[in-house]
Amino acid sequence: MSLTTELPADAARGPIPDTAEPYALFEEWMAEAVAREPNDPNAVCLATSTADGWPSARMVLLKGRDEQGFVFYTNEQSRKGDELLSNPRAALCFHWKSTRRQVRVEGTVERVTAAESDAYFASRSRGSRIAAAASDQSRPLATRADYAARVAALEAANPGETVPRPPHWGGFRVLPARIEFWQDMPFRMHDRLVFERLGEGWSTGRLFP
Template sequence: MSLTTEVPAGEASAAGIPDAREPYGLFEAWFAEATAGEPNDPNAMCLSTATPEGRPSSRMVLLKGRDERGFVFYTNEESRKGGELFANPQAALLFHWKSLRRQVRVEGRVERVTEAESDAYFASRARGSRLAAAASDQSRPLPSRAVFEARIRELDATCPGDAIVRPPHWGGFRVIPAAMEFWQDMPFRMHDRLVFERDEEGWRTTRLYP
């Protein structure tokens, strides 16, 4: 990760959202505060995808990488979200940090991360998480929980140590921001909203009415 933080942590919560030239430093400042203050999964984000016909679906996933290139998460590529991302490579993310009364929205196109990135992240996961990923036909019908657990036990017995390799249909996606909106709760619902939109020269910013 190589983001330059231009906004001191805590400044935004005291007096609304400060002006900034680009969104990544502001995101890093807010993410640092969320990491320190949110009781559960500060890296949780709502991922929204859509079919080519525009039928949307949303679910919670975990942010596993971030830099100026975008925001990365990993999944079974044969899942519903994987299928929708291949068919319509656009997505929206929402970070909601309730205890800090903040949220960040991200919208942009999606690309697959490299095989090397997926391999490295998969190898970093706990053994149980790798077994579950390899055993799961994510989003498809499951006859019973016992069937899934039996598949995990079989893999556990046949793949000792670190022999669990990343399934070819499991990998990462990167959401490349075209727009990011920062929202800060303020008294009397006079909330502060700051939008960054990418253009040919970098980023342009706009304040929005709450």
């Protein structure tokens, strides 16, 4: 049987093109996901671990990407915040079912600047800022009503549009040491292109599926 017969309409695409750096390719794939994913194309699974290596993973939203790395925001007193501060290494996994692609990122982690955190916090809706400030994220909650009461109290204390950013709420940037692009291909002959940090540039190669 030919390896090009009986394929879904968009599965006949060729392998991932060779390129010297990963970021332009990531932006291209993200743009296609934005056009095709029904919800949150910037959703990404974030994996962290404790100082002694106990892992955990959860979904977060990517809120920025530049030549340094990939940025997300959270309560630094949450479980992921505690783990990132005690063991500043993380992995990200983007999976877009609509495009049948995946990107994996591994690297060290740093805090973004206070100015970056202030700017992003201010860009959120007032309700989202109130909810974030009212939450002791990942800590035990006796009843949902207790959280609602905290939200109501903060709304009353901050009647205007300005809601101060809590000092323990901010951003983290994953500084990639490795980025892998995975693309679905016919008959499970998937294509994998990997980039590994090499000084100021990248080494590249392909992996068996």
